[in-house]
Amino acid sequence: MSKSTIQKLPASLLVCLSLMAPQSPLQAEGQTHHYDHVKLHSSASAEVENDTLIAVLYAQKEGSDPGSLTDSVNRLFSQAVSEAKGREGIKVQTLGYQTSPIYRQQSLTGWRVRQSIRLQSTHSDRLSKLLNQLQSTLALDSISYAISPAQREKVEESLTLQAIEAFRKRADLVTKQFGRNAYRLVEISIQASDRPVQPLRMRANMMALEGASAAPTLAAGSQTLRIEATGTIELQLDR
Structure with missing residues (x-):
């Protein structure tokens, strides 16, 4: 693989290459090395109203x-x-x-x-x-x-599909840039990542509103839901 080939990769692509040299006879027996493995990461996110x-x-x-x-x-x-x-x-x-x-x-x-x-x-x-x-x-x-469980499940299902599609496109791009015809998916992890809204603690002098005539004014706001896909592909040799 030439340096010019590697330089063609987009700078924004998060890729960790593990193209390893042949195993040395001095290395411990029983070690397993994987060649032409590429680690990829993709994600999809959406701003969702708290309901x-x-x-x-x-x-x-x-x-x-x-x-x-x-x-x-x-x-x-x-x-x-x-x-x-x-x-x-x-x-x-x-x-x-x-x-x-x-x-x-x-x-x-x-x-x-x-x-x-x-x-x-x-x-x-x-x-x-x-x-x-x-x-x-x-x-x-x-x-x-x-976010209610029903709303969260609906949004996360859509984001999962988007994250997987982004992962596949990234894998295809890397495979072509390295001059290979195909890749094999070795492993992939898909998980949700978001920050739950912390409860707003009320000050002592706001706790009791005895005799209040109007309901409190509340603003729901929103949260960012994110699905992340992290995995490894193996670049296949030409046949």
Whole structure:
């Protein structure tokens, strides 16, 4: 293979060549070397609108009587869960229940009881109105947006086809540039790569909006979904 042939490859092409010299007799026995192998990488991405709103709220009480505190939190949660389950298109999940001691100057001064609830919906307007109502009794811990499983699967399926097609075109290009007639696919790995949106933690003075008359204004935003294909091809010798 001449240097002029290699120089014809596009500079933007991500190619790692492994064209190895014949094995030396001094090399350890049992080693397997692969000749004319080329590592390739391709990807496809798309900007996808977040279509699922997720909110976490909690009830927390402090005092000297754990039993009384538990009853109070349970009543608040019973009302909240009942109200949320009565709304169409909203998923409800109760989270961790915690009872913890409160110490001041190494002395036990009371107890803290806390329980959280997770609400999720693809109807952000409905959930926004519910949040406005629940915040009269519960505190808002975090809000985040995500891509629904159905939407993610649909987009990733399309991106997978695009990434594979890009890989095949790149493999064809490399094969022709090296003067070979064909290549053999040795291995390929296809995986999704994206950064989930982190929940937005609410400041303490924004947690309780008791008496608020309007639902919170929320912006869904978007995420970049990416499918990456990384593999190895073997350039076939002319026949």
